Amino acid sequence: MMDVVGALIFKDGKLLVCQRPKNKARALLWEFVGGKVEDGETREQALKRECKEELDADVEVGELFTQVTHKYTDVEISLWIYRATLKAGSAVKRLEHNDLRWIDVEDIDDYEFCPADVEIVEKIKRHKDELTKES
Numbered sequence: 001m002m003d004v005v006g007a008l009i010f011k012d013g014k015l016l017v018c019q020r021p022k023n024k025a026r027a028l029l030w031e032f033v034g035g036k037v038e039d040g041e042t043r044e045q046a047l048k049r050e051c052k053e054e055l056d057a058d059v060e061v062g063e064l065f066t067q068v069t070h071k072y073t074d075v076e077i078s079l080w081i082y083r084a085t086l087k088a089g090s091a092v093k094r095l096e097h098n099d100l101r102w103i104d105v106e107d108i109d110d111y112e113f114c115p116a117d118v119e120i121v122e123k124i125k126r127h128k129d130e131l132t133k134e135s
Helices: 043-055 105-110 115-126 128-133
Strands: 002-011 014-019 034-036 059-071 076-086 099-103
Touching (some): 002 043, 002 059, 002 115, 002 128, 014 105, 034 043, 043 059, 059 115, 076 115, 099 105, 105 115, 105 128, 115 128
Parallel strands (some): 002 076
Antiparallel strands (some): 014 099, 059 076
């Protein structure tokens, strides 16, 4: 089982979603920024590193939002989704993804997410008021 982390980043009430590259597994599906936890890293350290590598963004990692386990045909993952905020002066750049968007939670069903993220999307919709009020 592979440990994977992802970030829910809100700014001005909008959620950051990322479209996977064409040349990777689950190509062009949407996801939350993040990636694999490397040996010797905490999940929080991995999430900070992934945000820097994929977005050139510095983040503060907050509380754990949810955890799901999903078995793809090629890998089984334990996905840990954390609340995260951009540090002051930090912006996001598209370094690895096909596309990045800041979306309203009400529009999230317009995006086809990776299968592991479907349960997370449903939880975001159920908790949208508390998630967006702090951004």
